[in-house]
Structures are given as structure tokens and as C-alpha cells.
Amino acid sequence: MKEYIRMVVVLTVIATVCGFLLAAVRKGTETRIEEQVLLYVQGPAVNKVLSSSTNDLIQDRQEISVQGQDYLIFVGERNTQPWAVAFERTAGGYGGDIGVLVGFDIERDIVTGIGILTHSETPGLGARVSESIFTDNFNNKTLNANFNVKQDGGFVDAVSGATISSRAVCSAVRKSLELYPEIKKEIVKQ
């Protein structure tokens, strides 16, 4: 009995100490990681989907709250007038959540394009949803288009062998479509 108690105690102590250590490291690197992600992950994607903007998209990012939830949005401006907005929505893929940045043209109400921000899909299969051959499917689509893969009656050419990942991207895009009218309202107000 004594032996069992000892095992439990030792393992608990080790796990607790490790937990605290990790929390401390995480806290210490948090802001720096956020900056790096903005620079390396969101930066290129935002600049791609809102490519004809004249402002610094990363610097002009803002947080807005819609229905009690905060969203990070990137507003594209032309001649100091906002013309487009991009934000991220996630959906569960094959290996975890896929974060999809969707750009909207608020003047013409169309999807300008999408970019994959985060994913943990299988390299060579699901991970290929981040390649432009797949993401270009979504360029310049009207909001009433059927954002589904072809098997489900939509217009999106799924990556072969990666239907689950492709569906997840479509589902994230549909989620952002739901949110878009609210976000547009907020931007027009400003």
C-alpha cells in the first residue's frame, strides 16, 4: 500500500512541477509567438486575400466584438476608404482544427479569396488544402454560391484523398459567411 501511495505522490509532484514550468514558459513566450504568427502566418494570407489594399493590413488590424464575442479583423482600405475585410473562422478537420481566413469585398459583397492559417492535417494529403490550387476555388465568389465540395453538391473541387479536410475548409468558410453581415455592419458604422 505504501508503495502505491508513493507512486501516486511522486508522479503527481513531477506532473505538477512540469505543469507550472510549462505555464511559465508559455506566459513568457506568448506575446512574441503572437507577433511571429502575425508576421509569418496571418501576414502573407491577409495580404493575399486583400491584395489591392493600400494600407498596412497587419498594423491596422482591430478587434471588434459581435454578439458578445471578440473577433480579430483585418480591414483593407483603398484611398483611406475601407473596401474589404478578412477574418478567421475554424472548423474541425481530420487532424484538428483548420483555421481559415476569408476575405470579403464589402463594396461588391463577394468573397475575394481564402487563406489557410493553421492546420494539423496529414502532410501530402489534407495539408494540401493550403495550396493555392485548392484555395483558388474560392476566389471572387458571390455570397450565395454553394460553398460545398462537389460531392455535396457545391462548386469546390476537393483535394483528392482529402475530402474531410476539404469539407472542413468549406464549413469554416460558411461559418464566416454567417458572421460577415454583422462584421460588415460594424465596419460601415466606423
Next chain:
Amino acid sequence: MAKAKSISYEFFKGFWEILPPFRLVLGLCPMLAVTKYVENGLGMGIATTFVLLFSNIIISSIKSVIPKKVRIASYIVIIATFVVIVELVMQAFFYSLFEKLGIFIPLIVVNCIILGRAEAFASKNPIHLSAADGLGIGLGYTMSLFFISAIREILGAGTFFGMHIMWGSYEPFAFMIEAPGAFICLGLLLAMMNLIPNKLSGAN
């Protein structure tokens, strides 16, 4: 324990006598997966060295309090902690390397070299020897990864650290940066590693 152990012996054995992954045939998965380019190979080696050094030190220093039956679980928790630290630090300061190594950083947890050294060495030896062992094996592993990735990158892409070093008309031998190229490269190097000492000692 008849043999007297010295720090320098424990350190330098990792460079030839039990050089991973050629002598100590462990840690093959990351070595096959990330040695496409020198930068990746070197980054992986350094990350592994860091984890190996610190997990060896910690495990050696608390070896007397860990009950035998839960030792593997304890080792894994400690190793995993250092791997996550490496992952966070790399993400914060070397983001492009972090993106390239991707899934293989968390997989350092299951790199057999690390658990192998914890079980075979750190759990039986004092701290200073365990530190020397971890550092030596880690640097030896880094050296091997560097060597293999240099061969693969130069032949497979015609570059070294991303710089073009082959003559202009060189047609990259793309096979070398694919997975089969890794196996063949590793096999040939292993064969050479066995051939040279045999020749030197006059055996057949």
C-alpha cells in the same frame, strides 16, 4: 561497475563509439524525415541535444525518488516538458524553422534516443556523467544529421544552407531529397561506418 568512468569518456563516446544513429541505431525516424535540408537537420539536432541534456540532468538528479514501477511514465513527463519548452522557444524566436520542422518537434518526445539514454544511463549514473552523456550523444546526433542532410541537400537540390553551390548546369538529383533517398543515404553511410574500422583493424 568495474570500469572507471570519466566525464570526457562519457562525452566523447557519443561522437564515434556509440554515435547515433549509426552505432546506436535509434532516432531513425526524425533522421529520415527532416534531413532534406541542412538547416532542418541542424535545427532538429540542436533541439534534440537540448532535450537530451536537460532530461538526462533532471532524471539523474531525481532517480532515487522515482519508484521503479512508474519510472517510464515519469521520464516521459519530464522529456515531454522539455520538448514543449523547445517548441515554444523555437516558435517565438525561430519561426521559419518551426514551420519547416512542424510535426517533428513534438515527436522528439518519442525519439528513442532520449528515453533510451534516460533508461540506460541517466537512471544509473551521477548527474555530471549524465550531463556529459546527454551532451555528447546529442552533439553526435547533430553531427550525423548535419552530415546526412548535407549530402542529401547538395546532391538533391544542388544547394547548401539554401545557397547554390553546384555548377550552373547541375541537374539536381531530386531522388535524394525524397524518402527513398534518405534510406539509401543512411544505408550507404552505415555500411561505410562499418567498413572503415574493419579495414583499419585488418579484419575482413
